[in-house]
Amino acid sequence: MTAVTLTTTFMVIEVIGGFASGSLxxxxxxxxxxxxxxxxxxxxFEMWAADRPASHRRVSEVFHVLIDGTPENVDVYKLCHEIEELDGVTIVHDVHVRTISSGYLSMTAHVLADPAVDVLDSDNQLRSIREIVKRHGIHHTTIQLEHSVVGCDQENHHVDHLMATEREIRKKSKLASFLTHSH
Known part of the structure; x- marks a missing residue:
């Protein structure tokens, strides 16, 4: 406590002296x-709160929410892996899981659908993704379902490898189309 008092006292003295003398x-x-x-x-404050286990836990929870931290009980890698195991899902990226209020979790993510999957099947994909997310204890989900990585490079999602893969798929698709229609 003495350290805070001394530091604060010298701070006030420096502010007064700085304004009085014009010293930046x-x-x-x-x-x-x-x-x-x-x-x-x-x-x-943390030392004081540590003496009170319930209070310390509550302070830690509040601090975790304020810094927008990922809840400790959610394995984001496992969650993403389960989503990526779904038919038609290529990769999950730009994932954010956070605590909105005590015990209420939220997730946002971009999900790249396989370009070969019919766009009309998007509702089924989203339904399956939401079921997986709910099993992980997450209550609110916002999914951006993408059918191309175009534009992702502008959002800095580290998807260079995805763009290269998509280019290869398109080349193969064009070649297959050319070979099919040339005979």
Whole structure:
């Protein structure tokens, strides 16, 4: 507690001195001391909360929600793998699983459908994906079902390998179409 008091006192003195003398260096250092005081204060609060198990757990949950962290009870890799095992699903990317409120989870994801799958089958794919997501304890799902990786490179989803695969599929499809129609 003494550290917070001393740091905060010197911070106030530096702010007053900085404004009085027009010293940007003192004001800037006071800003650094503000973050130091906040960090020490947060550490002291955590130590206090640690003495109260239920309170500490609740504080941790709230902090996890505030930093938009993935819930610990959700295995995102397993979830994505199960979705990718569905017929017609090529890959799942840009996945975000978060806690909206205590015990209420949400997921957003982009799902690339196999280009050979009929677009009209999208409703069945989405229904199957939502069933898998629900089994993982996630209550709200927003899925962007894609039939091409075009545009994904602009969203920085690291899909260069997908774009190369799609180009190969299109080349093979054009070649097959050419061979079929040339006879």
């Amino acid at each position: 260096a003192l004001i800037s250092d006071a800003g650094h001391m503000l973050t130091d005081s906040a960090a020490i204060g947060l550490a002291l």
